């Protein structure tokens with residue numbers, strides 16, 4: 595059986611009766627949050643009329659505050675804020691709710707800071723004038739401290755996640771670099787070069803742009819290894835890769851195709867342009883190296899309609915072999931279609 599209506603009626607009847615005052619007194623004494631009554635003396639003149647035991651426990655003995663003006667009890671700026679809120683409640687003539695914080699002196703005489711959610715209700719006298727303010731202040735200090743600790747903890751977590759993410763991104767970049775580059779020369783490795791070259795070739799086909807493929811091989815490289823050691827051979831490979839990268843355009847794709855062989859894809863480049871670059875490369879090599887080292891180079895151009903990489907690579911390789919057969923230190927080019935007419 596639902597007893598709620600019955601109970602409600604009983605409580606209302608109790609409040610109406612003379613026992614109601616005991617009920618309110620019981621509430622006042624045992625309510626765990628601050629309850630207080632303020633006498634309104636003037637626009638900014640407020641006197642503490644009563645504080646409940648919960649508030650006394652925070653602020654010290656009743657006699658320490660009852661009968662005192664707010665600005666006698668609290669120092670600035672806490673007192674200013676309290677008075678401003680009381681004045682607002684009087685001006686608006688209706689209950690207001692606000693958060694407040696301040697420094698107060700506890701029962702032990704020590705200064706403490708607190709944070710409250712306060713509800714202020716104006717009380718009117720018979721003439722309708724606001725004579726008192728009734729306040730209930732819920733102490734949020736612990737909650738605030740817990741929230742601040744949680745926020746600090748969250749910030750720390752976010753910082754750690756960001757730090758870890760940055761580390762992972764760096765490792766990821768390193769892994770990507772390792773997976774796409776030749777460890778010795780830092781040019782693209784064969785697999786990645788082929789991947790990029792296929793994309794570039796499709797783009798050239800789509801927009802009908804010129805494109806050249808250059809394959810180069812160091813002449814008699816074996817003798818460097820044999821005479822000067824493998825480390826000298828490695829150093830020569832690195833040096834040649836650097837010279838190639840410095841000589842070609844930024845958009846050209848340079849990769850080590852295998853051993854002492856490099857492949858260079860040159861987008862938007864005609865055969866004559868690619869040949870000029872190859873000549874520049876050979877000259878740069880002569881200038882740079884004390885040990886005489888030459889290159890054999892084969893260059894082919896994309897034929898109209900051509901969009902597959904293998905035939906291009908095959909042609910460049912054949913031209914390279916032709917350069918080797920014809921005495922090394924040579925650049926061999928070959929082209930058909932419109933590019934041939936431009937030569």
Ligand SMILES: Nc1nc2c(ncn2[C@@H]2O[C@H](COP(=O)(O)OP(=O)(O)OP(=O)(O)O)[C@@H](O)[C@H]2O)c(=O)[nH]1
Pocket residue numbers: 778811812813814815816817819823824825826827828831852853854918922
């Ligand atoms: N130091 C070093 N040598 C390598 C590397 N990869 C391949 N080689 C050597 O490069 C040499 C390639 O020789 P080949 O291509 O057969 O011939 P070559 O001596 O260059 O002569 P031609 O190409 O005919 O002019 C071999 O001795 C390989 O061992 C490498 O990463 N480091």
